[in-house]
Amino acid sequence: MTASMSAAAAARADWRAIAICLFITIAAFQFGFDSSYYSGILVMEPFIKAYGHYDSATGDYILSSSIQSLTTSIINVGELVGAVSSYLVDDRIGRRGGLFVSSTFVVLGVIFQVSADKLALLIVGRLLLGYAVGLISCLVPLYVADCAPARFRGALVSLYQFDVGLGLLLGVIVDNATKNRNDSGAYRIPMAVQLVFPVILVPGLILFAPESPRWLLKKGKTEQARAALRRLHGNRPDVIESEILYISGTIEEERRAEGSWRELLHWHQDGRKAYLGMALQAWQQASGINFITSYGIVFFSAIGMTNSFLIQMGLYLVPMPAVWLNQYCVERFGRRPMLLLSCVLVAIVLLIVGGAGTASHKTMTLDRLIVAMVYIYMIVYNLSLGPAVWVVTSEIAAGPNRSKLMATSTGVNWFCSWMVTFTFPYLFDSDAANLSARVGFIYGSLMVAATVWIFFLLPETSGRTLEEIQILFKNGVSARSFKSYDVPGVPGDPVLEEKKEAHATEVEEV
Incomplete structure (x- = not known):
């Protein structure tokens, strides 16, 4: 209470x-x-x-x-x-x-x-x-x-x-x-x-x-940052000055450890992070999620559904509880187990869709099975593969090259999104490859490969601070040892730590 x-x-x-x-x-x-x-x-x-x-x-x-x-x-x-x-x-x-x-x-x-x-x-x-x-x-x-x-x-x-x-x-x-x-x-x-x-x-x-106070302070515009904080927090001088002190300290800390794009090309530390982040985003799109969001109504109409607009509406409503459930599950059970579970279930559903597409005689029962599988697909996708990929990507991108690592992984996400969107009509339509629902075999097989990749190469980042994750990568710890590896104390700048503690106390008291 x-x-x-x-x-x-x-x-x-x-x-x-x-x-x-x-x-x-x-x-x-x-x-x-x-x-x-x-x-x-x-x-x-x-x-x-x-x-x-x-x-x-x-x-x-x-x-x-x-x-x-x-x-x-x-x-x-x-x-x-x-x-x-x-x-x-x-x-x-x-x-x-x-x-x-x-x-x-x-x-x-x-x-x-x-x-x-x-x-x-x-x-x-x-x-x-x-x-x-x-x-x-x-x-x-x-x-x-x-x-x-x-x-x-x-x-x-x-x-x-x-x-x-x-x-x-x-x-x-x-x-x-x-x-x-x-x-x-x-x-x-x-x-x-x-x-x-x-x-x-x-x-x-x-x-x-207002503009972001952090951006203003990074550009040396302290008075404008104060004005922005007054917009955000009201006329509370103590809180505003505490925020100024805290944000300025973190900016100085980041500047002392500033990285470079070149470091992303070397495997030892940031190169490994870049590979993991980009690969994880690519696997997410390899699930074929864009064929649902970009062509869902076309897909349902092509397999004979007369109420494809209503089906698509339901398709966006049904998985919403799964998005919220993911927030609990990835903390309770970990990132890797939930991603593995999500990929396995997505693969099974897509392979069933592909199998239904091989039937020589189309029936309403088969069409309804395909629709049901797509609904289940959206639920199990949003249970982890959709939202958790962004969580893991942001955690892997620890260290001074954080913004660069996020930019590269996000860029790969959009590129692979384009690839799926561009190729789907050529795979699906009757005037091209005419695979129809059999496209499920393609995306399902890719999800089997994603499951294997996650099992062997993706480290578990839950329960670790960003500083600990940075040390684990620096020490070249294998993916399977991330969870059990004993990280020694992570010393920080004592002055900055004191500022952070004062800032946290100030905000909590308010």
């Missing part, structure tokens, strides 16, 4: 910072919405007529595999460029400044897509929008982590991921509302809805959301 009251009191004291962080996660809706709405418009008749071609054999308009592949996957190219360049954007104009840039690109991307009467304009719009999403995917978590009260940081960063899921759901809901229109509004309205997000976000950035 006391702990509960203490948490409630802390929430009341820092309500401004919590409210601002909650507001900033509106950008995550953009991320999720953009990932899901396009799947719906690919099966809308007006869109197919606008960008497809007439097939005299069937007497109907069809959208070729190449058009599906290009227009769907081009956004991943923009996302890759946005994620990689976010390091430069953030360094030059800050987290808040970067969100202004992303909002500008959202508006430009939407205008190009809504007004497009040619394929080239649609592609340009998708590319611009992808760049915006790439910036958002890096800058919003950074902003929230910088500005959230320490006690609520984990919950607020997790809420960002939850809002991405709500954005996915919102995209399908809007598609479902417009799918029966016979004019271009069927697909142009979902495109235009994306303007709502910057229209809400930009005024808030101007009126009450």
Whole structure:
């Protein structure tokens, strides 16, 4: 009861910072919405007529595999460029400044897509929008982590991921509302809805959301950092000065241990971390998750489901409890066991889907089995493989090259995401390889390989501080010995440690 009251009191004291962080996660809706709405418009008749071609054999308009592949996957190219360049954007104009840039690109991307009467304009719009999403995917978590009260940081960063899921759901809901229109509004309205997000976000950035105090202090703008902290914490001089002291100390500590890109090319320490982070992100995408988020409605329609929009809505609702359960399981049972369990279950489900696709005579029972397996897939994927990969990647990226290691692993994630999105139509569609549900064999086999890789090469990082993880990599400890290895005391800068202790006490008393 006391702990509960203490948490409630802390929430009341820092309500401004919590409210601002909650507001900033509106950008995550953009991320999720953009990932899901396009799947719906690919099966809308007006869109197919606008960008497809007439097939005299069937007497109907069809959208070729190449058009599906290009227009769907081009956004991943923009996302890759946005994620990689976010390091430069953030360094030059800050987290808040970067969100202004992303909002500008959202508006430009939407205008190009809504007004497009040619394929080239649609592609340009998708590319611009992808760049915006790439910036958002890096800058919003950074902003929230910088500005959230320490006690609520984990919950607020997790809420960002939850809002991405709500954005996915919102995209399908809007598609479902417009799918029966016979004019271009069927697909142009979902495109235009994306303007709502910057229209809400930009005024808030101007009126009450400050720049990250950490970024301001890193740039030597102490007075502006104080003003930003007053926006976040109210007029509490003691708390503000404690934050200034603490953040400045951690920045100085990071500068003394500054790393370089070259260190990522040497296997001994940071090279091994870079390999593990990039490989783990690649395995996540090898599960084929993008064929569900980017082509789910196309997939369900192709196997004969008449209510594919409703199925896709349910597909985003069902796994939400699994996302929350993951937060408990990865701490209680560890990262490796949960990732191994998730990969094994995903592999089994995908192989069953592939097996169902080999049946010579299609029946409603088989179609329903495939739908059921895809639902189970989303649950077991979100139980660990989806969220836990980001947890492990961030923990492995310990040390002075942390931001560089995160940038490389995130870049690989977007690249592999593009690979899955680009190749899926060529594997699935009848005018290409015509594998249909048999694509499950490909992704299922990759998940078997991922299980073997995790078992032999991925270290267990749960229960370790970032400093301990850094020592384990420095000492070249094998993956299987990470959990049991005895790490000696990790000495820190006594002055900084004293500042950290004072800061923690100050915040706890408030």
